[in-house]
Amino acid sequence: xxxxxxxxxxxxxxELATSVAVALxxxxxxxxxxxxxxxxxxxxxxxxxxxxxxxxxxxxxSGVDWSRVVLWWGDERWLPTGSADRNEVQAHESFISAVxxxxxxxxxxxxxxxxxxxxxxxxxxxxxxxxxGAGYFDVLMLGVGPDGHVASLFPGxxxxxxxxxIAVPVEESPKPPPQRISLTFEAMxxxxxxxxVAAGADKADAVxxxxxxxxxxxxxxxxxxxxxxxxxxxETVWWLDPETAPPS
Ligand code: 6PG
Numbered sequence: 001x002x003x004x005x006x007x008x009x010x011x012x013x014x015e016l017a018t019s020v021a022v023a024l025x026x027x028x029x030x031x032x033x034x035x036x037x038x039x040x041x042x043x044x045x046x047x048x049x050x051x052x053x054x055x056x057x058x059x060x061x062s063g064v065d066w067s068r069v070v071l072w073w074g075d076e077r078w079l080p081t082g083s084a085d086r087n088e089v090q091a092h093e094s095f096i097s098a099v100x101x102x103x104x105x106x107x108x109x110x111x112x113x114x115x116x117x118x119x120x121x122x123x124x125x126x127x128x129x130x131x132x133g134a135g136y137f138d139v140l141m142l143g144v145g146p147d148g149h150v151a152s153l154f155p156g157x158x159x160x161x162x163x164x165x166i167a168v169p170v171e172e173s174p175k176p177p178p179q180r181i182s183l184t185f186e187a188m189x190x191x192x193x194x195x196x197v198a199a200g201a202d203k204a205d206a207v208x209x210x211x212x213x214x215x216x217x218x219x220x221x222x223x224x225x226x227x228x229x230x231x232x233x234x235e236t237v238w239w240l241d242p243e244t245a246p247p248s
Contacts, residue, residue: 003231005211007238009245013199016241017047020197021054023239024139025062027193031138032065037105038138041072041183041191043151044087045143047199052094059099066099072129074142074188075151075170076109078118078179085177086111107132109167109181118169122181126166129187140191140230144198145175148206148225152182160185160226161218185217185229194232199241207244 010016024040031038042048059066071091079086088108096106107128110121142150152170153160159170159182166187170180188194198207210227222229230236 003234003236005231005236005238007211007240007246009240009242011242013047013241013243014050016197016199016239017050017054018058020051020141020195020239021058023195023237024051024055024141025058025064027139028064028069029062032063032068036138037068037070037134039070039072039134039136041074041137041140041188042087042091043074043141043143043197044077044090047197048087048141048143049090049094051197052091056095056098059095064099067102067105069101070105070107070132070134071096071101072107072133072137073109073183074140075180075182077177078112078121078169078181079177080113081111083111112179118171118179118181122165122167122169125181126187129166135190137191137193139193139195140188140232142188142194142196142227142230144196144203144206144210144227146202146206147174148209148227149175150196150227150230151188152180153185153226153229155226156223160223163217185222185226188230189233191230191232193235193237194230195237195239196227196230197239198244201243203244207238207240208246211238211246 215221215228
């Protein structure tokens with residue numbers, strides 16, 4: 001069962017980052033108030049970077065106990081440990097280090113210099129998620145590319161139709177770097193909430209296409225616009241700025 005999409009348009013890109021950060025902190029607090037440890041899937045990209053900084057800025061006083069938050073990634077660039085272009089390095093720099101997440105709860109995808117092949121690294125991440133995950137995300141955050149890609153699942157790319165795996169290797173990514181690891185759509189769909197976060201006029205067409213309605217993995221619609229696939233079982237939110245918002 002998937003949820004109908006909820007569209008939330010902020011007045012500007014910066015207000016979008018703040019709105020998502022406020023909502024994320026509130027969701028973390030709510031899950032913890034239920035006695036659970038929130039499982040969050042993070043995304044890379046520029047708007048994610050901005051909202052992460054807002055999370056760090058707004059975290060004091062939010063009531064979130066960061067020692068009881070578990071972080072995962074939707075995708076990662078296949079680069080050496082510490083590379084500034086790795087999503088997890090950017091996330092550490094923008095908020096993880098500031099808020100003090102328990103390092104044992106931060107599950108970065110493997111780096112290219114850890115002795116694993118790209119394919120084995122993807123398998124290893126799936127094993128880590130099976131061992132240390134909860135089998136679902138409370139919130140999976142997804143940036144959206146101008147071509148409608150989410151995580152590192154790109155239009156017409158063979159990785160976007162793979163099943164029976166949690167994470168897969170991505171070769172020849174149209175967005176550099178060429179090699180990446182990505183969660184599969186099957187893994188993404190084990191999310192109570194999927195939050196798409198998109199800003200900038202270059203995303204407007206992709207967001208409009210994605211909001212035309214959900215599509216099944218491997219369908220022509222999904223191959224053309226991967227952002228049509230992930231939906232939360234309980235909640236799907238499109239967090240948009242005015243440039244990506246559908247015409248009112
Ligand atoms: C990545 C991201 C990618 C990103 C989109 C949007 O590793 O590059 O995970 O999926 O979220 O490309 O990126 P922007 O927000 O920078 O446009």
